[in-house]
Amino acid sequence: MKIGELSKTSGCSIQTIRFYEKEGLLSDPERTEGNFRLYDVTALKQLEFVKHCRSLDISLIDIKRLIDLKNKPEESCSSVNALIAQQLALVKKRMKELKALKNELQQMASTCNSDNTIEGCGIIKSLDS
Amino acid sequence: MKIGELSKTSGCSIQTIRFYEKEGLLSDPERTEGNFRLYDVTALKQLEFVKHCRSLDISLIDIKRLIDLKNKPEESCSSVNALIAQQLALVKKRMKELKALKNELQQMASTCNSDNTIEGCGIIKSLDS
DNA sequence: ACTTGACTCTATAGTTACTATAGGTTTTAC
DNA sequence: GTAAAACCTATAGTAACTATAGAGTCAAGT
Ligand SMILES: [Zn+2]
Ligand SMILES: [Zn+2]
Ligand SMILES: [Zn+2]
Ligand SMILES: [Zn+2]
Numbered sequence: 001m002k003i004g005e006l007s008k009t010s011g012c013s014i015q016t017i018r019f020y021e022k023e024g025l026l027s028d029p030e031r032t033e034g035n036f037r038l039y040d041v042t043a044l045k046q047l048e049f050v051k052h053c054r055s056l057d058i059s060l061i062d063i064k065r066l067i068d069l070k071n072k073p074e075e076s077c078s079s080v081n082a083l084i085a086q087q088l089a090l091v092k093k094r095m096k097e098l099k100a101l102k103n104e105l106q107q108m109a110s111t112c113n114s115d116n117t118i119e120g121c122g123i124i125k126s127l128d129s
Numbered sequence: 130m131k132i133g134e135l136s137k138t139s140g141c142s143i144q145t146i147r148f149y150e151k152e153g154l155l156s157d158p159e160r161t162e163g164n165f166r167l168y169d170v171t172a173l174k175q176l177e178f179v180k181h182c183r184s185l186d187i188s189l190i191d192i193k194r195l196i197d198l199k200n201k202p203e204e205s206c207s208s209v210n211a212l213i214a215q216q217l218a219l220v221k222k223r224m225k226e227l228k229a230l231k232n233e234l235q236q237m238a239s240t241c242n243s244d245n246t247i248e249g250c251g252i253i254k255s256l257d258s
Numbered sequence: 259a260c261t262t263g264a265c266t267c268t269a270t271a272g273t274t275a276c277t278a279t280a281g282g283t284t285t286t287a288c
Numbered sequence: 289g290t291a292a293a294a295c296c297t298a299t300a301g302t303a304a305c306t307a308t309a310g311a312g313t314c315a316a317g318t
Contacts, residue, residue, distance in 0.1 A: 004294065009298055015277060015294085020169040023275090034284045044219050045257075050257070052256050056230055058277070069247055077250035081241045086254055088234040091227050094223070098224045101185055112210045118198055121206035123213055128174075143266085144306060152304090163313045165266055189304070232266065260318085267312065276302085283296065288289100 002032075006039045010047045017047065023060055025067065054093050058087055130160075135168045139176045146176065152189055154179050154196065187216055 007014045020026045026046050027033045030038040049070075062083055069080055076087060111122025136143045140203025148153045155175050159167040178199075182192045191212055198209055247253060 002295075013277075016275085019276065026224050031138060032284090034295080036284075043172050049256055052258075054275090056234060062307095065254075070253060073246060073248035075240055075247050077241060077245045077247045077252065080244055080247060080250055080252050082236070082240050084234060084241070088231065088238060091231050091234060095224060095227045095231065097225065098220050102217065102224065105185060105220060109210070109213050109217060112206060112209050112213070114207055114208050118204050118206045118209060119202035123206065123209050124195075124199060125179055125252060129181075131266075142306080147267095148305065161313090163266080181307085183304090250318075263310105263313075263315095263316085268295080268310095272307075273305085274303095278308085279299085279303075281292100281297095285292100285294070 001039050003037045003039070006047065009044060010051065013046060014052060020050055023064075025060065025063060056087065057091065060091070062077075062087070068123060130168050132166045132168070135173060135176065138173060141176060141180060149176070149179055149189075152193075154189065154192060185216065186213075187215065188218065191216070 003007070003014050003017055007013075007017060009012075012020075018028070021028065026043065026053055029043060045069075049067070050063055053066060058066070065083060066083065069075070069077075108123050108126045111126060113122075116122075130138070131141050132146055135141075136146060139146075141149075144153070150157065156174065158172060161167055175196075178196070179192055182195060187195070194212060198204070198206075206229065237252050237255045242251075242256060245251075
């Protein structure tokens with residue numbers, strides 16, 4: 001299939017596919033005589049792997065590491081495990097941060113009774129302190 | 130005070146201060162004869178307002194809007210309220226996303242017993258499906 | 259007066275993960 | 289045969305900074 005079909009099948013935009021290729025996340029595809037990219041099912045699987053990782057917010061660099069690891073099936077999977085653990089830690093950290101943000105934003109929102117002037121707005125007062 | 134002192138007092142890096150100025154979040158400061166920026170307490174307060182907003186993950190564009198609103202003290206504060214509500218919605222949405230990520234990552238991590246080969250690793254299997 | 263070092267200046271490039279053009283070529287359909 | 293659709297490369301833009309390069313300014317010490 002050509003890139004347009006891969007794009008539709010995978011749900012990745014054409015530009016993103018070409019971008020992943022440039023970044024080394026997808027192997028260089030065959031080309032037609034006219035230089036069009038040609039993909040097969042293997043390429044689709046590769047792309048879906050990347051998409052799945054991205055849906056977990058794993059960075060492109062880490063995805064590359066995972067791909068490299070995948071290509072060494074005999075080795076211990078402890079690096080994989082570590083990478084996922086680190087990603088989990090990252091997510092947890094960000095969740096904690098967002099929880100704090102949420103609390104402060106809610107607190108602020110509650111100090112505004114909406115039919116007020118900006119001068120007397122509790123939100124602006126909070127932000128100013 | 131000069132930019133170095135403002136940087137230390139505020140905890141913002143010098144480059145960030147200049148960047149905020151270029152983006153219109155801080156008013157253009159006075160300059161010495163030798164073209165060095167000169168700040169007073171008002172500038173520090175402005176910067177702290179920006180910092181407080183940023184700590185709530187409010188985008189620079191929205192901070193600019195808030196600053197514009199602050200300069201119209203007579204008007205209704207409903208726009209301020211709306212902006213904060215939107216920010217809160219954004220944070221909540223992201224928290225939901227992260228919660229889903231966390232669940233899937235934890236689920237994945239639990240399928241890896243660490244002293245395995247990559248070939249047999251549950252994490253890789255999850256990512257491949 | 260001169261030099262050294264700390265501080266500051268502007269302008270520019272890099273970061274992440276894409277997205278969006280511009281300008282050109284190839285293929286497909288009528 | 290021609291027009292539209294799909295494809296190609298290369299480049300610039302996004303957000304919110306950070307990090308240089310190369311030059312100018314200023315205070316202290318000799
Ligand atoms: Zn999944
Ligand atoms: Zn209010
Ligand atoms: Zn706060
Ligand atoms: Zn494993």
